[in-house]
Amino acid sequence: MELKKVEKISKALADPNRLQILKSLHKKQACLYCSDINELIDLTQPSISHHLKQLTEAELIIAEKEGRNVKYTMNNKMIDQYVSFLLALKV
Amino acid sequence: MELKKVEKISKALADPNRLQILKSLHKKQACLYCSDINELIDLTQPSISHHLKQLTEAELIIAEKEGRNVKYTMNNKMIDQYVSFLLALKV
DNA sequence: TAGATGTATTGAAATGTTTCGATATGTTCT
DNA sequence: AGAACATATCGAAACATTTCAATACATCTA
Numbered sequence: 001m002e003l004k005k006v007e008k009i010s011k012a013l014a015d016p017n018r019l020q021i022l023k024s025l026h027k028k029q030a031c032l033y034c035s036d037i038n039e040l041i042d043l044t045q046p047s048i049s050h051h052l053k054q055l056t057e058a059e060l061i062i063a064e065k066e067g068r069n070v071k072y073t074m075n076n077k078m079i080d081q082y083v084s085f086l087l088a089l090k091v
Numbered sequence: 092m093e094l095k096k097v098e099k100i101s102k103a104l105a106d107p108n109r110l111q112i113l114k115s116l117h118k119k120q121a122c123l124y125c126s127d128i129n130e131l132i133d134l135t136q137p138s139i140s141h142h143l144k145q146l147t148e149a150e151l152i153i154a155e156k157e158g159r160n161v162k163y164t165m166n167n168k169m170i171d172q173y174v175s176f177l178l179a180l181k182v
Numbered sequence: 183t184a185g186a187t188g189t190a191t192t193g194a195a196a197t198g199t200t201t202c203g204a205t206a207t208g209t210t211c212t
Numbered sequence: 213a214g215a216a217c218a219t220a221t222c223g224a225a226a227c228a229t230t231t232c233a234a235t236a237c238a239t240c241t242a
Contacts, residue, residue: 003110010104015230019094026180034189047231049190068188068239076181083174089117090167106200125219138201140220159209159218184242191236199228206221212214 001085009082012058017041018051022074025061031073092176100173103149108132109142113165116152122164 012018024040025032037048052072055061059078064071103109115131116123128139143163146152150169155162 003107003114006110007105007107010101011229013101014098014105016094016098017230019097022180023094026182029182043230044232045189046191046233050230053190065189065238070189074180074182079177079181083177086170086174086177089113089165090170091117091120091165102199108200134200135202136219137203137221141200144220156208156219161219185240186242187238187240189236189238192234194233195231197228197230199226201226202224204222206219208217208219210215210217212216 001081006082006085009058009060009078012054012060015051015054017043017047018055021051021055022060025072025074031071033069033071035069092172097173097176100149100151100169103145103151106142106145108134108138109146112142112146113151116163116165122162124160124162126160128163 013022020041021032021037024037028036034045034048034052037052038045041048043051052061052063052070056063056072059075061072062075064073104113111132112123112128115128119127125136125139125143128143129136132139134142143152143154143161147154147163150166152163153166155164
């Protein structure tokens with residue numbers, strides 16, 4: 001995995017609200033919609049949209065349009081790749 | 092692992108220079124001194140000191156004073172803990 | 183097609199991070 | 213003790229991120 005990509009993923013993970021979103025996504029064991037997240041986190045809609053974009057661009061989550069909603073699901077594969085990079089750092 | 096800690100580690104990993112330091116530490120399969128890092132990375136001494144502090148405070152590396160030098164070693168344990176948190180996010 | 187609903191974008195203020203020069207601190211050597 | 217060396221801290225400039233109000237865009241429903 002490219003260092004540039006590792007940096008992007010790390011940045012995406014370096015925010016309490018985004019970590020909260022990921023934890024919720026895990027807890028639900030399923031997908032989430034923007035509106036769900038609005039209820040979980042005390043931020044305005046544009047801020048949440050911004051955070052979801054960061055996570056999506058890092059490919060930690062996958063966004064799928066469903067009518068006028070967007071469905072988000074965890075991208076397990078990307079987590080595995082990131083984890084592999086980290087484990088390879090060990091001495 | 093606390094979310095606050097995850098955030099701190101992620102932040103420490105979210106910088107190209109710090110990733111470079113970690114990769115070098117791995118490549119050497121041993122420890123590094125500040126002066127080694129000065130040769131690897133094109134930054135001034137205060138900047139490198141700042142980055143090493145971030146990594147040390149995140150406990151990704153361990154700093155040990157050796158006379159007037161400081162020896163840095165990878166903290167494999169912390170990487171494992173961080174990785175465990177990430178894997179637990181998967182759905 | 184018009185209004186309602188869900189999400190994205192824009193622009194700007196507030197806040198946080200990175201970087202450096204200058205300088206301080208601590209350690210070794212003579 | 214004093215010079216030389218290694219690392220840390222301070223203060224400020226440059227840069228990046230977070231947040232929100234306002235507004236745009238896209239889709240559904242009546």
